[in-house]
Amino acid sequence: MSKHPLLVRDVLKRKHFESAKLIAGQQGLNRQVLWTHILEIKDFDTLINGGELILTTGVGLQLERETQIAYLENLIRNGAAALCIEIGDYFNYVPAELVAMANAHDFPIIIFEEVVRFIDITQDLHTYIINQHQQALTQLDTISRTFMELSLMPNGILKILQVLHQDTDALFLFVSEDTKSFYYPIEAKKYLHLMEDHCQQLELHEPIQLMSIDKDHFVIIPVNGLGQVWGYLCMRSALPKPSDYTLLNLERATMSIAQILMRNRMLQERQQSREDEFILALIQGEPIDLQYYQSYLPMESRNLFYRVVVFNMLDYANTFSEEDWQEIQLQNVMFVRSIIKKLGFFPTVSVRQHEIIILAFYIAADDMEENRDSFNQAIQQIVARKTPQLFEQITLTFGISNVYQSINSVQQGYKEAKTTIQMQHNELASSIYYKDLGVYRLLLHQDHVALLQYVKDYLQEILLIDQKNGNDLYQTLCVYLACNGAKNDTAEQLFIVRQTLYKRIERLENILGADFLQAPHRLNIEIAVKAYELLKKTAPDILRF
Template sequence: MAEVVALPVVQRGNPEVLSRCRWHEPIRWVHVSDLADLSTLLQGGELVLTTGVALAREPRTYLSGLAEAGAVGVIVEVGTEVSTLPSQTGATAEELGLALVVLHRRVRFVEVTEAVHRKLVAEQYDEVAFDRRVHETFTELSMKRASINGIVDAAARMLAEPVVLEDLSHQAIAASATIPADLLDDWERRSRRSPAGAHAEPWAVTGVGPRSQEWGRLVVPRAPSEPTRARMVLERAAAALAMHRMIEQDRTGLQHQAQSGLIDDVLRGRITDERDVAARAQALGLRRAAGYVPVTVRAARPRMPTDPVADHRRNIALLDTVAHTVNAGGHSALFSLQGDGEVGAVLALKDSRGHGAEKAFTKLGVTLREEVRRVDGSESVLAVGSPAEQVTDAVAALAESAHVAEVALAMPTGGRAYFRASDVRLRGLVTLLREDDRLQRFAETELKAVLDNDSEATPDHLTVLREYLRLAGNKAALAERLHMSRPALYKRLAAIRTALGVDLDDGESMTSLHVALMILDARGVGARR
């Protein structure tokens, strides 16, 4: 009614509004008639145009008949057949829930019907075209096996509204790319009270999955500008998501996919604003914390490729094991499969104050090793990177923890629960590269003379040299450790110096010999006595 009265052709009739009931409800059609009883001609949703003869004679009877037939309202022209309407006509229309407008100047009703019907047809055509575009878009996305984020983003673009996919525990597992961060704040609490509750959010919500087996909800987290279109797009997007899950049902869980997707978006620079990243991370279950720690769990896997399907299942089992262990310890994290046998995570510790972090990592490392061995049957290491105040910085630092994990897995753990960069250093790098032929040749060239001079009767040259370098050339401490007299030690060192042909007190020589010994130790050559 509001749009009809605003039309120029109606405005020329100097309209007076006597009742604004149903003012913003849609009109299905326009009907022109002066009959006293239109109940058999109307189907509901019509606007009636009349010169007012029947209305002026019996206002209540006439308006009651229209109300019972489902009409939206009446526009009556006075001055031609009827000079005026009874004084209570407007009040009667309001009582019956009908819109009533009086035109004080003559207009051609055919022009009104043409204008309204043209507008109705145009809107109906727009709706049909929009419906076809929605259908084609989500059909194509399903055919191309688009990702969850791709489907959610498509829905958001069609509606020009933010869209969120949540699971049954009200965790936001996917959100459209341009969603404002404040719409994800305190997501779980706000979602639980929508659409029911005394303080329900004015959201558009559609369930995802079969009616009796829904596994999530698609949400426009504010009042949509076009509710009908929002409902239609969400329903089609929900169907595409249900199809996606049917296809991907043997893959990792939705939440892990969403967490991995967020980490990948940050690493690839698709999302750079910390507030947006933090809001999404918290909606995915990462608790707010003073600092976030990048960690990597690496499991030993055979170098030769095996069955790809079996490998994928092992990786999913590893991811689930790591996530379950971290969450069972009271911590929260974002998890991502970074490669075969490798899980990266951004961790928010339950207690990071004082020595709480060290205790937490020790306990977590021991538990993870036991659980991975039980589930995966392989040995594993936990590598811890440098903590960061922002989630984006912690995600970027996953490369550091991944390097530490790779090196640590190649080293003897020595019962260590977890590793930091300071624990691997040069020995870790050497261990990682121990199979390199060039490294092996270097070690053999540096130490060939002492490797060939091995005496069973006395401490061998290799042992003396190793302890000498470990003590940074402190001869007094070396004699005490080897239980040798100083003259005997000096004689032994002189023999080693002569055999190697280098100055054992020279800093570069000591470094070179120490690296060569690390290479031998990493390969188990010249085992320590």
């Protein structure tokens, strides 16, 4: 690695190559020389890594022509930089077939017609390469500090592009969907729309992408923050592939740009106090002046809908200091807001000690107002992109309300989302949607005493028998109902033989009636079962039979 890599053309200018002749591969003089290697054997696949300047006296080339051709093919295939041959006792000329092959692959062949000391060549070139490497490390350290300093200054991204241009003489752009795009120098502007269009199509999993359009070569590196791509640093270069030094330099620049974007987003989130105030007033049912808060709401539309989404984080806040938790929550909000905005939502967000509340507005056709696919996709992306910095060691629980249009329904939507989360915690429901709670939506609004009486009316005798004798009549009833009266399936799920099941069903029929599987008796019993399960989780102290 060096800022100015050693090329074959540079090697030919060194002292020990004054008498050397280039006899093939004139178009390959820009090949980079990473090291030198003396190679006198024909089988060397595992001995070179690529980029070596190969030195040989021709001992391995004395064999038949096919072996000579295979030797050169092997060098080209393994990415050697060039071949230097000492013409003398072991090898007195380079055959025309080898010259033609080298020209076809732009692979330089250099000959020495006088005796040369390979040890002098390797010592000279290795010293140069190592010194260049050390200088590059020093330069990288210096420019990294420069990037860090610029990241704290106004208009830092543009200044970073300017430093990159000064260091490489290439054209640079930074493009992003969320922030202003930048370019430097002015000539780079003509590539702005091209890069914006291209980057919109990208779903980069690789850290670097190389792209060539006619004679223009581009390097595109994603700028990552909070587990997401926030933009792309683009370099237009004359070379198809930049040097390792340039790539390392670009990676350091992207880290500094990410810090600028992170700081700007955190400042924006901290300035959302009125947004937080707005949501808090709505969920508490307080009167509000909508005109005062209009900037936090999308334009009214007949097809504008919203759901209240709540992310619950249990009691993890207690494991952090208040200052650290506020910082964690701030980053969490930035992360969530970015994802749902990209999915077409217009979010209004509030963060509280243990939860994040989102009014997720969206436009949809009347027959598509549920929009579950987008909500499911948002939740999946949030869960999938959890990183050590985001929601660290935190178990998230999600609750999503019904669909509303009137802003006056936010309080109701918040209660629905919270209820959904509570039902998940109680293991009475697995869905994140309030609509999927079924009959629990009715039972939750009932007085506990009234629910207990309902349970007693239908299930008391069964529950008392189980308490007294240790039987499993209640479990049998639940499974039998779930299996829709299928005896084989019921027996399999209960892990009992059919004769035992028949005896239990006969006893249930004696208590509930022979037609307990028929409507409306079955509906009454199933509701009683749901009410009993709900009371076990929410009011176990009153369950006395």
